[in-house]
Amino acid sequence: MSSVENYSPRQRRFAPLNPSSSEPSNAPQLKGIVFDVDGTLCLPQNYMFGEMREALGINKSVDILHHIRSLPTPEAQLEASSKIKAIEREAMQHQEPQPGLVELMEYLRDREVKRALCTRNFEMPVTNLLQNHLPKHVFVPIITRETPGLLPKPDPAGILHIANEWGLTNGGENLIMVGDSIDDMTAGHKAGAATVLLLNDHNAHLKEHIHTDLVIEKLHELIDVLENGFVGNKTRMELPS
Incomplete structure (x- = not known):
């Protein structure tokens, strides 16, 4: 570097x-x-990221999007994305x-x-x-x-x-x-x-x-x-x- x-x-x-x-x-x-x-x-709306990581069971050192993309099956990726969308759907009301x-x-x-x-x-x-x-x-x-x-x-x-x-x-x-x-x-x-x-x-x-x-x-x-x-x-x- x-x-x-x-x-x-x-x-x-x-x-x-x-x-x-x-x-x-x-x-x-x-x-x-x-x-x-x-x-x-x-x-x-920074509070969203804590809620997202909690929903996915990951800590703050893990990138949320990278975690979703690294999940082993399309079904697991879809489930994780749905959890994130639900949090964003709630947050967008505010x-x-x-x-x-x-x-x-x-x-x-x-x-x-x-x-x-x-x-x-x-x-x-x-x-x-x-x-x-x-x-x-x-x-x-x-x-x-x-x-x-x-x-x-x-x-x-x-x-x-x-x-x-x-x-x-x-x-x-x-x-x-x-x-x-x-x-x-x-x-x-x-x-x-x-x-x-x-x-x-x-x-x-x-x-x-x-x-x-x-x-x-x-x-x-x-x-x-x-x-x-x-x-x-x-x-x-x-x-x-």
Whole structure:
């Protein structure tokens, strides 16, 4: 494994979305934004993970999705998935949107910025959030735990699939991944996207992580960032090609 000394600094930038910006920019154009769901578009429901692990009889060191995929038979996998879906079904009744959610999405719609979702949730709570809190907004494509043929985050497959669907030939280089977890930051980083961490009470340790480009406390803070030109942290590090 490479040490930090093997990395070199790289500052991610995108040109301002404000068409009347007085300062010309030679930074790349932003082509779209990929959002996580739980903890990003809606307030975190972290209690779910404890309930899920208890239902599956696993401890907190075991990844839930990996555990389900590693079960020996399709029947066992289906039974475990059903338990997880039941917990998510109950939790989605209490979903609350993140502050600034609608304001940000209306801004991105007005600026004609493409939006997609990449989440480890099942499809049902994602649909519930969109129908109840963002009924006039379109996210295409939507990658969930149930999307076939794609490894979940932290693998970059979902983000790269989105870039391909949008006709981008350079992976995630012209995209931003917005999320609240190390899986979000790592998936975005590996896909070549810039990353934005939505800060909460549990992820402050990720502020200085080498996969995190920018940190915000509320979603609507991203509006001014994009209007004036995205500039990532100067501490962003990349392995040499």
